[in-house]
Amino acid sequence: MSNKPYIPDSDPDHPRWLLNLDKWEVFPYEDVEDEVKENGYGIVSYTWGMWSDFDNPAPDLPKYRVKNSDDPIDLPWKVPTIEVLTLSHARETMRKCLDKEISFVWWDWMCVPQGKFGSKMILSPELGTVKGEEIAKQMKIYQDARQGFIWLHRTNWDKPDSLKLQTYLKVGFGSQATFKDTLDEFRLSIGSIQEQEPWLTSGWTLQEGVLLQKSKLMDHEGKGLPGFMSSTGSPNENVFTLGDAAAEHLAVPATGLADDIATAFMRYSEGWTSDSLHELPQGVSEKVKQAITYFGPRLANGDHSQEYKNSASTFTDLIRCGLVAYWPGPQTGLYILSGASSRRFTTREDRCWALIGALELEGLNPWYSNAKTEEGKEEDFRKIKKEFFRPLLEKYQWELFIVPTVEDPEYERLSWFERIVHGGVLPLSLFLVKDPYEDLPRLKYDAGSDEIICTLESSGCASNSTRRNFIQLKKDVFARHYRQKRLDPKEPESPRGVIEVDEIKVEKMSGLVYLPVMDIHVPDAPHLNLGEDWGRVESSGLRCAAFELVGGGETSGFFKGIVDLWGVPGSFEDITSYKEFRICGSQTKALAEERWRCVMA
Template sequence: MALNQIPDNDPDHPRWLLDLDEWLILPYQEIVLNQGGPPEYGIISYTWGRYYTGNQAPDKVPSGIMWNVPSVSAFSLEDARNVMGSMRKRYVWWDWMCVPQGSAPDLSPELLQAKGQEIGKQMKIYRGAKASIVWVHRTDWNAESPLRTLLKDGIPPPGGDFIGFFTAISDILGEIRTTEPWLGSIWTLQEGVLLSKTALLDRNGTTLEDDRFMHNGGKASVIDLTAGLTGLVIRVAAAFMRLSNPEDAKDENAPDAVLIEFLKQADNYVYVAGVLATIMRSGLVAYAQDSPLYVLSGKTSRFSSQPEDYCWALLGALDLELANTWYHKGSDMDRVKAVFFQELLQRWQWPLFLVAKVSNPVEYDVLSWPERIVDGKMLPLGIYFDVFWKKNLPALSWIDNGKDKTQPDMIILDNTKSDQACTFWKLAQPGLGRVYEQTSIVEETNAMVQIRPVGELLPTENRLYLPIADLGPQFERSGARCIEIESLDENTGRFLGVVDLWIAEEDVVQVTFADFRLLGSMV
């Protein structure tokens, strides 16, 4: 390895770029000085972890590199160089060459720090690129493959055989993760979000073309991976919602009336809800920015060789930045999750809480707030409805319990900076409610969302409802989408998920607080 000086960190730009013409690693700022302005660079997304065989021979790697470059069985450096040339950019940001690879003791403390800084600013590096490619190097567009089927050939419509149709969907998602590693990596989950309009190149550097693809002149792009699945999920979710409303469920002319009738059978309901959850965990639903819960849910089906990357590899996808990240082989994951969650909560606030009540409270109550949200085990409810947020919702912050595991961590709802108090509803008379329930968060294969039919909600002494979003009137009553809370004392409670509530204004008592606390781990 060359004993070059490590360039100073620039929080807005990459430290190094690869010069494809000279096969040379150069500091970004040196390129700026040499050409009198910022360079236009391309960026490549691919995956290689499962094909690692050692380190490249020194005579094959670019000059100027300060760490060992991985060697893989799936492709050669020359293969990658040829594919990157399709971007027609002299300079390329390629993680092997532009982010220090490895860990201590192979990397010096200075290179470890540089690695953390480069990972922490991924979003800015990707946004600064002027060209990009996604290299699905285990796929050949000229041959049959699960990925080609998903994108172009398609799965035949159900034609009444819903079991066969949803089984085919579930099977193809599993096959894609097995045959094309780009769909199985935690890093590429982020890269797909940041490069949503980027063309998908196969092992030969060629594209898949079809009139249905809306970007890159009819070439398959990352966004095409999500378009069909997201549309399907929303359509099926709408059927579940109509089924939960007794009047809609009886309408034989309703959209997807045949599917609704199929879902009325308990076994069918459970099966389709399970497939829906599987699709959600694929990371291919709402595969775009501004979708935090979908990204977090998708991480559960992705692989990383380093535990910390289940957080750090998603910073850019979640519109987060950290001045520095670190790697201790998973020995301090509580701290990693805590730092990540602080940033996540500050950036996203209430959208992180659009989740269901967990059927078994014991599973949920043992988890801290970072574990509940960061681990991605709570399935997003956004597929079931649009959200029209109420104004002046309380600001959210988090208090860590530190190392004192005898005390719960807490989400603080704070309205002290608002003109309005934090106002909850307490039922004085029965209302009508729709409850969303997630069956598990521990056993992934059994975790699904079930929507209880709209029914009577009775006044309960220890129940509070915080209206967070507007809901159209039904049943001759006004409605609100609420967070249900089990009140524990004067200003503390347990989070019980989202509930749709219809009730007359005179039938609720308004309870106000300057602040309120939602408990995390209650062990």
């Protein structure tokens, strides 16, 4: 008879194992399914990787019990010691935070095989595969939990060192006298709370906070922080209840400030300055007016002031900290990816795998590099990013293109999966108030040529019977450009990658082609002196993805970011001849291929 412990088959709808807190035993899900269906299971988000010691297994582990076995056995894997967190205290806190009728919990420390290449705790190939399969279905595991909580085990709400986090949650950034004071307070606040509570800097907890937006923030002792309003029921019901702080409340101050900066940038691009604030339409917040005053006048050379750039740098920090991703409701992929850029990951592979659930990606099989050299590990990570990019593009489509014009030469040398997956391009969605059209052409990735293929032909299905066409300019128009002069570095450093919004100006006809992705209103811009034609533009403008055609070509080009266009009647012409359009990746590679085609011709 084999002594090999029983490993259940993977079930895409359920975890393989659950831990019974009361019995302190791990069970295959299939053995306890009836009980779990009746009472549910709990789930916990906390951070432990930065203190894990994979050379010293933790003591007092739960046992492993399989149905019809006489006695439980040892877990089929070891669990690392966590320097600052004992199993006994963790178990006690979980029991305190979960409802009494919930006996089972999905606890990654116990329910996912643990191991680390190069340590004394190395997983067998079989358990390595099992680990990847459990990671891949984390979204489903979190969604099906009856109850969840976020354990800030380095925080104690009753102690003074938690006051900065409490102030951030309760007060935010609305009370400062000047906008400079607001920016300074953000930098002091975010640095302090991230240092105090590592849950706010972990890569895995970025995903878990997205999946547990309504779950309470519990401190080291299992206590909540009261006094917060949360919505319940469907979004249309607008029912609010008073209770403890939850993950979604972490998003409110950061998202509010980011939205104020974005709104101020847009108003500033429309010609509004401190001299004309009294003429602004009703409804513009005082914080936005403070920001516009702080920017000061535009410089004579058209450049932005240092105060404007300070605000742009703060916007980058707000996006990178990841708290914006906890905003209630569906997330855009770029905000989750940007939020991950400043988070800690135990392994580089987890920069992708730890986001699968938050991004709701399917069809991925996580794996980890066993390469012995840094070059080998980096090459494996490139392969992982390429695998990760396919379902990312399949799900998010044109949302991944709601970004500024990137002027950093490094961008042109990157493949598509390197640009989108942790490439340092910043998202624009907070500058916009609408979602992309639903009838945009479908996109798919051609890895061989590093091109994204935009298919404009109808599939024949009713839902796809109409597709947006590309357009070209037939007259001069008015345009607003969004620019990012430098890719944001992987590590926080100066100069940062920032978004700047150009003033609306006349745009001459060019060889660019555009794909409209959403309608935009015609802004009130009386101080820009745009001339009589501005009063004749059509009732709505077009927010477009811009493309520079490959030399001599007509159906392939380089992506040049998002641009807003307004024109008088007859300014835009549909290009109806396109059946597909190829969006080139690395410009160097594409130009070389174009030259080769010319030689062969």
